[in-house]
Amino acid sequence: MQRALTLYNTTIGKKAVMAASGFILLGFTVGHLSGNLKAFAGPTEYNEYARWLRTVPALLWGARIALLFAVLAHIGSAFQLWKRNKDARPSRYQKNVSVATDYAAKTMYFSGPILLFYILFHLAHLTFGGMLFGEGAMFGIEGYAWEVSNPYNNMVRGFQHWPVVIPYVLGVVALGVHLFHGIWSMFQSLGANHPKYNHLRRDLAIGLAALLTLGNLSFPIAVMAGYLEPTNLTFHFPELM
């Protein structure tokens, strides 16, 4: 008996999984940024938003599980394809030129892992910093301690320190580069293809990647420029404990 062909055991199927999970992650990134822009509305709004996110545990955990799943699927299929692609060319060219590949496409296998580390760092910085560092100095930085009920200050005070800003900026740039190829690639892999609109796919990829990069960079820039400052208000949000 021969096995029937399944979607996931084909290369195109795996690419489709990458594209679909990438799409989920992209959606998250967009939502995440638009929520965070509340920082510019003020500490209270920002912290209130953070609190609200935690008020519906089902939604929160649902989203977390979905994201975790998307990340795993994204990484899993990327890894399998990477392995396969490596095996598909066992002997390398002595002279290797690329004519069409842009920087972003060439570096997907680097920007991906960088993003992974960045996300872990980012979570440590803003989600489970308290768990990691307790009352002590975050990332070993004197005078920068976790404030349980004040995500706003956790963010702003972090960005006052280069050791936090630099990995963040690197991560955000890697994200932009990853998305620049990823978004276009997503259209291609899912076959979103129409002769009339095909040229828009590149434009959309450039636009969205740029928007997300600049949006995310706006926080450290605003902090460094002194536009966003730590707040002296105190909050008490049991949901965040």
Place this chain on the structure above:
Amino acid sequence: MKTKNLTLHVWRQDGPDAKGAFETYTAENVNEHMSFLEMLDDLNEKLIIEGKEPIAFDHDCREGICGSCNIVVNGYAHGPQERTTVCQLHMRHVFALGWSEIWLEPWRAAAFPVIKDLVVDRGALDRIIQSGGYISIRTGSARDANETPIPKPISDRAFDAATCIGCGACVAACPNASASLFTAAKVSHLGMLPQGQTERFDRVRKMVAQMDAEGFGSCTNHGECEKACPKGISIDFIAQMNRDFVKAMVTSKHDVEAPNDAE
């Protein structure tokens, strides 16, 4: 008429399991109007007279249409001139780039074992076609050719895909040695025509499965293939194949069998 001496580093390999290595030769008095392969002919004639093993390379029509020739020239599949097979590459273009040292390598892919030197076995591409790259029509049972009008834009677009010469440059140029462009060209050519509708979704499933079974890499949407393709086949066809494939896998009510060595 310009002539020049060139240093050639040529990949020499006795067989699929042998270890290959570069050997260096001088091509003397290369004329600018020669084709790249004529330069090699000339060198080979000299090698034979000197009692040395001539360089093996594939070629036949020398008109850019049969798809036999295949050399990676200084890192470019078919050489640096766009939309040009290596048999149609003329030395004046090589001179214009100022190259005096040239590396000649075979198509490198696990699915294309080296037969000798620059000659590889591209049987995998034939097997992809065998798996479904046809319209099943018995000889003599066709109806009148003009019975089904086909809108010109569709027919023209199908033609764009049908111009593939099966050379495998797309595989050679792809960072993942993927045969997606080749496969997509045939899937799209037949899938767009009214005659090809009946088998459209099974065809794409079988051909993709075979493509995978041959050990080609996956498409990571870099677009190298499109640039190397001597017929300028567009990667839009790959998107078209992907869509047909996913659609077929998701909606089809019956299974197709995976080829034996599919992953």
Place this chain on the structure above:
Amino acid sequence: MELKSHEPTGPIEDRWKEHKAHSKLVAPHNRRKYQVIVVGSGLAGGAAAATLGELGYNVKCFCYQDSPRRAHSIAAQGGINAAKNYQNDGDSVYRLFYDTVKGGDFRSRESNVYRLAELSLNIIDQAVAQGVPFAREYGGLLANRSFGGAQVSRTFYARGQTGQQLLLGAYSALERQIDAGTVKMFPRHEMLELIVHEGKARGIVTRNLVNGKIDVHVADVVLLCTGGYGNVFYLSTNAMGSNCTAVWRAHRKGAAFANPCYTQIHPTCIPRSGEYQSKLTLMSESLRNDGRVWVPRNPEDCDKDPAKIPEEDRYYYLEERYPAFGNLVPRDVASRNAMYVCEDEGLGIGPKIPGEPRRGVYLDFKSAIDRLGEDLIMERYGNLFEMYERITGDDPRKTPMRIYPATHYTMGGLWVDYNLMSTIDGLFVGGEANFSDHGANRLGASALMQGLADGYFVLPFTVGNYLGTIRKTEPLEESDPVCQEALKSVQARVEKLMNAPDPTHAPEYFHRKLGNIIWKYCGMSRDAEGLKKALEEIRPLREEFHEKVKVLPQKGETFNQALERAGRVADFFELGELMCIDALERDESCGGHFRTEHTIDGEAKRDDEHFQHVAAWEWTGDPSNPALHKEELTFEYVKPTMRSYK
């Protein structure tokens, strides 16, 4: 040897139908018991193998390329004729038949030609059903054009790649059968010998080009569809590997070779640029619709920049000599006149190759661009201009194209009867490899038609008839002495080529020399004196070849391209000699065979009284003394006339 054409009689339009109705068949369940060998995977071989496989026969198909899709049919550009009359311009099967017989200068067999015209209808249907993307009009129906001066638009085309698209259609049908298990494909296998057992073709000996292994394949019937022998000229529009080995080996085993001297020279090819040139590239004849052909009037102007040659110093020789047809005279007339102005009058243009007159004439689009605008000209010929520029580095919009005639097609081939069977029982020949349908000259766009008619519709049927008639063949084992002898003879031949006594030159060296002789004396125009000279030169050169050819022996058991070439050149030597013998014997001019002694007003003058026959040559063991047999031709429907283009 007796030449029986086995033509049916009766009204010509019923002959094929009647023939089919009264032929023997093989029952479906019996077909797989028969082993069929098809050598060649071009239009003829690919179509035949696919169709025979589909019928249920057990088929083995061989080609020397790495894939059947690369057969040289792929290179045909212009189009394929069919008497569909889709344009409503008065075309019919009869008219296509008539044009083909006349075009062949009354040297073809009427029954065959009629069948060809008839089957042309089915070919187009078949190809379209396979997905061949022929050109279409805006209304979605198939487009046609007029080709080679035909008075009707009956040529179907697919951009400039008609052969490619048709071959890919046949190839896909073939691959489908390979998948179904009815056809086993042997790419990179070259046929080097035919096995004849008790008077019947029963198999072949091949060399596996990858590992050098020499093998026997036995069968009940053998089909040769191995293309033309134009490469006997060394330079031609054929592929580098095109060869005569398969047909020549069959000839040596008893198959008569018909009309070897009938070759076609195409007027619009890109001229040579130097001695190193390996092949010639055809430019579509359609260019002559808008281009004007000229050379300088004064030999001193020949190496001048053409733009600097004033109008009055340009010699538009076709327009002056043939006011009625001008640049659109038929292929052979255009070709010959180019040769006259270059070789006899010394007015040729282009690069000077040492020891040769300049061979090239201008094909100028300036006046067409002035008259019609560059856009329209580019729309018509853009892809051809691009191709020309890629090869020569010149832009035809700025400087006139250079063209010169080149060998393009060989009408001669193995003699076959109406069933396409040669003089050896069980050996069938299709496509360009046989001599059948084009007489002394082939019309443009008719070779693709013939290859596919033979492959899809004639051979599958006549092979069945043959097998149905003989019923059972004697079992033949590979160990049979006949097979082993054939195998040994091939091994010995290969050994001999690799161990010449005084190896000094690569095979190309001899091939070039042979080509020069044939081109000079047996090319566009021939005369008795020259042909005798050619024979005198070929014989010693052939001996020198076997004495001095250098092929590296140590790696004979592997991929060895020099060895492949040497074997092909060896056979070209013998065939080249036969061509000259045939050309000398045919003491008349007809079609592509132009004997300068026989002209009327500078045109070919036939001698129907003495030469209205097919010259079929039998191998006698001595390449210099073949035996001539004649098949007389009769013309019941199209009465022979003289052509005139004045």
